Amino acid sequence: MAQFEVSSRQGYRIAERLLRLDWFLIVLVCTVGAVGIGMLISASGGSTEPWAARQMVWFGAGLLLMIAVATADIGFWLRAAYTIYGLAFGLLVGVELLGAAGKGAQRWIDLGVIQLQPSELMKIALILALARYFHGVPLEGIGRIRTYLPPLLMILAPAALILRQPDLGTALLLALGGAIMLFLAGLKAWKIGVAVVLALGSGPVVWQFLHEYQRARILTFFNPEADPLGAGYHILQSKIALGSGGLFGKGYLQGTQSHLNFLPEKQTDFIFTMMAEELGFFGVAGVLLLYLGIATYGVVISARSNNHFGRLLGMGITVTFFFHVFFNVAMVIGLIPIVGLPLPLISYGGSAMLSLMLGLGLLLCVGVHRDVIITRRPGSAG
């Protein structure tokens, strides 16, 4: 593998790296994680079984992973970016071929200890790969249209595979995160406009590729009350839960909608609804502020980085994290169709937790190495 020239102040000792970690961000993440564990206890009616205890283990493991990733050398991540992307892509193809069917969709590879979801990994891998790609593009290059063809392929190929699984939410997230990275890399705004028009124009084509249940979700989104016991049931019950929570909520463990099973998937996709029912508007507004805090911190960390790889990587992670939150919340409060995305750090699930922590670790890594200067190309000085 080619060697990048990394600036003189490389090679911090481990202790130094730990000092440079953004501990406030870590506190924010831990706060959100703790809220999540509290909600999982409520979801199981006041018990740590079956979800909260395991989620704590995942969260602890995630924290260790995050610190490890953050304290690794940023040059390592730069060098490994394409390899990781290639690995993730290979795994995506792998689930196509031998993935076990879970929830009617092929998404998982069973690794024994954990069920690996390649699409989770791909979210990180794509950001790494795009960051590395644009890191290598000179200022003159960013005006040329052909500069954007390889990254477009890097985005669309895995997105198409994930859409086939089918996992509409993750595919959208991947495409949106990728698009925003192109924007951050310098793609002209009007070109993005053209792409958006093209994407909308391809809507009817995409419709053909959608599964029946995905079409139903989109249709019921537009009129959930039409079929309250059928496909619209989840949205309607979710809105009832939210609305009945009011300003201060029904109290922790007191959510009638969630505890009487009117709410679907209350430990995963709809955990925000349960939170809104039990903690009220003030409670969820606080949680949204925590999320916005993490996202804003991500923007600050990225902007302060002195290397382009770090900037793009940091923003990519931040944007993906933010839209993850946004899609989930917008979905359960009925702003967008149900796309099946969990709420980061709060929803139950080990695979999602680990990939999130991996991403946040990379964001922290960008912060740790903010003063490091990296050459544009391996072996060159410019």
Next chain:
Amino acid sequence: MRGETGRANLFTRRAVIVGGAQALLTAGLAGRLYQLQVVESERYQVLADENRINMQLLPPARGRIFDRFGQVLAENRLNYRLVVVPEAALNLERALDEIAALVPIEDHDRDRVLREASRKQRFVPITVRENLNWDEVSQIEVNAPDLPGVMIDVGSRRLYTFGRDTVHIVGYVGAVNESDLELTDDPLLTLPDFRIGKNGAEKVLESSLRGEAGSRQVEVNAYGRVIRELSRRTGRPGDDHVLTVDLGLQQYVSARFGEESGSAVVLDVHSGEILALASVPSYDPNMFTSGISQRQWRELISHPRFPLSNKSIAGQYSPGSTFKMIVALAALESGEVSPYHRFYCNGSLKLGKRRFRCWRRYGHGHVAMVQGLMESCDVYFYEVAKRVGIDRIAAMSERFGFGNKLDIELPGEKPGLVPTREWKLAMIGEPWQGGETLVVGIGQGYLLTTPLQLAVMVARIANGGIAVEPRLLAEAIRDGQPVPRESESFAPMGLSPAHLDIVRKGMNFVVNEPKGTAYRARIEEPALAMAGKTGSVQVRRISEREHRTGVIKNEDRPWEERDHALFVAYAPLERPRYGVAVVVEHGGSGGSVAAPIARDILREVQRRDPSSRARNLEALIRPHETA
């Protein structure tokens, strides 16, 4: 490095834009949440409660019905049901096998349980068997630990201990049908197992017997399972009711008819209290509460003697000679006929071309009023009726309660019929004929009366012309306290005591003079002696030829063609207390068939003397047996 700086600046600008967009989007989410959780919160709060809170009705205990001495006629019995919850039983078929080893289960019940289980949610209890006896209940309870999901559930059912004797008074309860639901919006009626009064006192007293529903609010989950009870409002049990009927007398009267078909009404001539009101043959109302089979039902409705019909209030019969007191009183009041004036009876009276016959082929000779009643001379009453006229007879009839419902507290009462000139013109379209007055004079023709009306007539004669009205309800008992019925005072009918004495003398002679038509049915103990009047009513037309050759004897005719036998009576002779009317359908002659029954009833009622016997209401006030 200029390129690097340019890239960095471009990136920073755009990163700030993205960061701003994130903040805006978050604000958008917060705004939407504000709208849902604060602005529209109330609406969703209501929807959430509708989701989770179910109202369940708690049926009240139905009021019981007692006879005048506190014998229970209708009560609620606990109905032990064997139910199984498939979810808890795990393997339903095995559970049914295990149950069957303890209590018998019919194959069709087994199939039904399995069928219901496949249709319903698994936590919904399914009834395996109803009306378990104590042995079966304890068998199940003892083995309860080995029978997961198998439970004994306690409901309520109506029991009529003396059903066959009292059904025409007490009636019965049955399932609610569509038309019942149209009459009331009481939500109790929508309960699947609810029963309401369908006949008799059960029907008339329905609103009071039913009580008020309690309710409980329960929280249910998305699958309808009850999670907990939120609140409970106890209802009010229905009122108990005490009837004027004396069960012992009622049973005696029913039994006294034997195989005959007919009706008898016994009442207190002063208070109007019905002491017995029998209609035979009868049927067992418990069949209706536990479910009646098609075969049983067909038998009931096709029975030639109509057990379902309450003949004492819905059977309309010509009164025959029992009506002659009315004609006599109308005549005396009109002054057209002196009680001592004698008419000559040679066996028939000719009016125009028609010959009107006396029941005695060769006549009674010279007959005055008392003798006319005693021997029931038809020609005498033809003569009297001819002079008095239909208008006066009809007026007197109506004063005695004929032609109108007496409004006794039972459903299905018929008014009978008192024909008048106006009635005939309106209904048949022809003017009244003189001969028809003669026929009414001996209680036949269009005239129709119910046994209850005949009993009321005899009571009004016996009590000295007081317009007593019959009643069946003594008092209600609400919350353990008797609510007596307001006592009624009855108005005098304005009859002359002297006229009544003449009629009563005639009735006395009917029974107690050797030439009286019911002499053989007299009560020989002087203190208990009765007075009465016979009646025999033709139910077929007797041709002129048969009159000439001799009317075929009742015994030689088929049952449906025999005369109805009637007898009305009161006792004791001095200071009368009890009145009775007996109708034996196709029984033959009143004197030989109905009078002995009436005699035995009057002897029995005087022996029991229910009107004078103390009624211990305290004994009635017992708490309900509750489920």
